[in-house]
Amino acid sequence: MMHKKLIQSCAVLFILASASADAAWEALPDVAPAPEDNPTTEAKVTLGKMLFMDPRFSSTGTISCNSCHNIMEGGDDSRTFSMGVHGKTGGRNAPTVWNSAFHSVQFWDGRADLLEDQAKGPVTNPVEMGVSEIEQAMDKVRAIPGYKPYFDEAFGKDSMTVDNAAKAVAAFERTLITPNSAYDKYVKGDKDAMSVQQVRGMETFASTGCIACHSGAAFNGPKMEFGQGFYAKFPTFSDKEYDEKYDLSADKGREEATGKASDAHMYRVSTLRNITDTAPYFHNGSVNNLSDAVRVMAKLQLNKDLSDSAVEDIVAFLSALTGEYPEIIMPRLPATSGYSLVADK
Amino acid sequence: MMHKKLIQSCAVLFILASASADAAWEALPDVAPAPEDNPTTEAKVTLGKMLFMDPRFSSTGTISCNSCHNIMEGGDDSRTFSMGVHGKTGGRNAPTVWNSAFHSVQFWDGRADLLEDQAKGPVTNPVEMGVSEIEQAMDKVRAIPGYKPYFDEAFGKDSMTVDNAAKAVAAFERTLITPNSAYDKYVKGDKDAMSVQQVRGMETFASTGCIACHSGAAFNGPKMEFGQGFYAKFPTFSDKEYDEKYDLSADKGREEATGKASDAHMYRVSTLRNITDTAPYFHNGSVNNLSDAVRVMAKLQLNKDLSDSAVEDIVAFLSALTGEYPEIIMPRLPATSGYSLVADK
Numbered sequence: 001m002m003h004k005k006l007i008q009s010c011a012v013l014f015i016l017a018s019a020s021a022d023a024a025w026e027a028l029p030d031v032a033p034a035p036e037d038n039p040t041t042e043a044k045v046t047l048g049k050m051l052f053m054d055p056r057f058s059s060t061g062t063i064s065c066n067s068c069h070n071i072m073e074g075g076d077d078s079r080t081f082s083m084g085v086h087g088k089t090g091g092r093n094a095p096t097v098w099n100s101a102f103h104s105v106q107f108w109d110g111r112a113d114l115l116e117d118q119a120k121g122p123v124t125n126p127v128e129m130g131v132s133e134i135e136q137a138m139d140k141v142r143a144i145p146g147y148k149p150y151f152d153e154a155f156g157k158d159s160m161t162v163d164n165a166a167k168a169v170a171a172f173e174r175t176l177i178t179p180n181s182a183y184d185k186y187v188k189g190d191k192d193a194m195s196v197q198q199v200r201g202m203e204t205f206a207s208t209g210c211i212a213c214h215s216g217a218a219f220n221g222p223k224m225e226f227g228q229g230f231y232a233k234f235p236t237f238s239d240k241e242y243d244e245k246y247d248l249s250a251d252k253g254r255e256e257a258t259g260k261a262s263d264a265h266m267y268r269v270s271t272l273r274n275i276t277d278t279a280p281y282f283h284n285g286s287v288n289n290l291s292d293a294v295r296v297m298a299k300l301q302l303n304k305d306l307s308d309s310a311v312e313d314i315v316a317f318l319s320a321l322t323g324e325y326p327e328i329i330m331p332r333l334p335a336t337s338g339y340s341l342v343a344d345k
Numbered sequence: 346m347m348h349k350k351l352i353q354s355c356a357v358l359f360i361l362a363s364a365s366a367d368a369a370w371e372a373l374p375d376v377a378p379a380p381e382d383n384p385t386t387e388a389k390v391t392l393g394k395m396l397f398m399d400p401r402f403s404s405t406g407t408i409s410c411n412s413c414h415n416i417m418e419g420g421d422d423s424r425t426f427s428m429g430v431h432g433k434t435g436g437r438n439a440p441t442v443w444n445s446a447f448h449s450v451q452f453w454d455g456r457a458d459l460l461e462d463q464a465k466g467p468v469t470n471p472v473e474m475g476v477s478e479i480e481q482a483m484d485k486v487r488a489i490p491g492y493k494p495y496f497d498e499a500f501g502k503d504s505m506t507v508d509n510a511a512k513a514v515a516a517f518e519r520t521l522i523t524p525n526s527a528y529d530k531y532v533k534g535d536k537d538a539m540s541v542q543q544v545r546g547m548e549t550f551a552s553t554g555c556i557a558c559h560s561g562a563a564f565n566g567p568k569m570e571f572g573q574g575f576y577a578k579f580p581t582f583s584d585k586e587y588d589e590k591y592d593l594s595a596d597k598g599r600e601e602a603t604g605k606a607s608d609a610h611m612y613r614v615s616t617l618r619n620i621t622d623t624a625p626y627f628h629n630g631s632v633n634n635l636s637d638a639v640r641v642m643a644k645l646q647l648n649k650d651l652s653d654s655a656v657e658d659i660v661a662f663l664s665a666l667t668g669e670y671p672e673i674i675m676p677r678l679p680a681t682s683g684y685s686l687v688a689d690k
Contacts, residue, residue: 055422071675079688083407087431286690319682319683329672329674330672330673331417335418337622337664339634340424343625343633344426
């Protein structure tokens with residue numbers, strides 16, 4: 001078990017990692033781990049997919065989980081800041097839901113231990129789904145008769161609760177895995193799967209030190225116990241040009257969730273999987289170009305100035321982390337027969 | 346060919362129809378007709394589904410066709426008035442896109458002859474997708490490299506035009522058909538497919554005169570030439586209570602599109618297919634209960650006061666018009682690699 005201080009300080013880990021010659025390159029698992037009290041079942045996944053896509057329990061009836069975490073795209077919304085009910089916008093960029101099962105903790109600041117906890121957050125966020133009390137949203141779900149058999153099947157009788165709805169959504173999200181990227185094929189033995197430039201970029205990625213934080217199968221750090229976060233301070237180093245241009249320090253990161261000064265500017269390390277599909281980048285979505293994002297990270301996290309060719313190589317490597325999105329059948333959202341839950345009257 | 350004045354006056358048709366003893370009950374066709382210059386092809390349908398689901402060419406990057414015409418629901422958004430960019434709302438209820446291929450014309454006021462024309466409307470509507478010029482939206486589509494091969498396949502080289510995008514969306518919409526309702530099975534010979542009450546409701550529906558306008562396979566009037574509208578005046582009769590309660594005459598209907606006084610309060614006759622799934626009802630979404638909608642229609646269109654049991658029977662029959670929604674695989678929306686089209690910068 002790693003010491004907590006070590007876990008929280010990527011800078012230290014980086015020194016360890018860059019000292020190590022043989023980085024352990026891991027392919028993405030086909031199945032995501034689930035917490036003991038919420039094993040993934042087909043019934044939960046079916047229900048969770050419906051709830052994930054259903055906008056009706058938001059305050060306006062227009063915002064679903066998928067609105068900001070669009071699984072038809074990169075699992076996000078391509079926006080700087082997401083747009084919730086009544087066109088309101090928040091202050092952080094929507095992280096991708098793809099492979100979120102492999103995140104150590106949820107939200108940029110890790111304020112939710114598990115996907116089950118995360119799923120409840122946006123419902124009552126005034127700039128996301130905008131419902132005052134989460135039970136109000138659940139009342140709407142309960143008012144849709146067609147949902148009952150799906151809850152019965154997934155959780156047994158009388159199971160239409162917020163906790164079970166969140167469990168179902170989490171179970172669905174644990175199936176959102178994108179395997180078989182060029183990188184995965186490469187590390188499984190197909191040495192032709194990546195181009196010469198991508199392989200060079202992989203080496204540069206490791207030797208530059210990116211891998212200190214972006215390690216593991218999802219490139220977001222070592223495998224952690226459920227609910228244990230893997231954080232890094234961002235920015236670690238300062239740079240006048242970048243500070244002015246991207247305003248990356250205005251947000252206090254995890255401190256805003258915990259109130260602890262020691263958590264200032266700490267963020268959960270993000271996955272790099274499918275990063276070509278999740279621009280714009282960083283917690284404030286301020287960098288809308290993957291090459292710039294790589295250059296900024298090297299400077300602000302590792303105090304290194306990358307050459308243009310090193311940046312190009314790393315970007316080529318990162319593009320090898322974009323995997324295969326599984327085919328998903330659209331759910332039918334159960335109807336309310338002859339009346340609407342979200343009409344004005 | 347019916348005389349235009351007859352077509353435009355459902356009241357007259359109603360007298361003809363209710364005089365006829367043998368209403369011709371038709372099942373929904375499995376395939377929708379397509380205009381000569383846009384035959385439905387698999388390549389167009391594939392591309393059209395992507396464009397239909399893609400929010401990125403709206404001004405905020407948040408509104409797709411599916412936002413208001415949700416094919417995971419009844420092809421609408423369950424709202425009184427749809428909510429477009431920045432939380433803006435319009436003044437008419439979103440009609441269902443399911444079976445819209447069988448509409449005589451498009452929009453409540455028939456201002457678009459064909460689905461191809463309709464598809465372009467919401468893009469530049471300031472309270473829908475909110476783009477100033479439709480070519481700006483198309484520029485965004487053109488800026489997504491992954492769309493090109495789909496246009497090539499559907500329309501040939503150098504085909505990324507607004508007209509072709511609209512044709513693709515229309516081709517996809519022509520596949521949104523819901524066959525095999527209880528009613529369809531019944532009229533095809535399975536006399537057990539509808540309940541006794543539903544059969545009674547079917548007879549009441551005909552004898553009351555509803556079928557005068559709501560005739561044909563989609564219950565929205567006789568089969569018309571492409572681009573020829575089948576309109577009815579709504580309300581035809583006035584009723585103090587309903588006028589005050591639902592404010593159905595504030596909207597001038599087709600007159601607002603044509604500027605002609607003779608088009609005042611004329612609307613394209615709506616389909617009744619899947620009407621259980623498309624509440625709230627009417628052009629202003631003012632009636633959020635199918636029973637009330639039936640009662641209001643009988644009074645305002647036929648000057649008849651229906652008994653409670655007649656209303657219940659008709660509602661039971663209408664529920665037999667809800668068909669089977671086909672399974673649809675979610676499209677993958679082609680990514681822009683390493684940058685976002687809709688970020689602030």
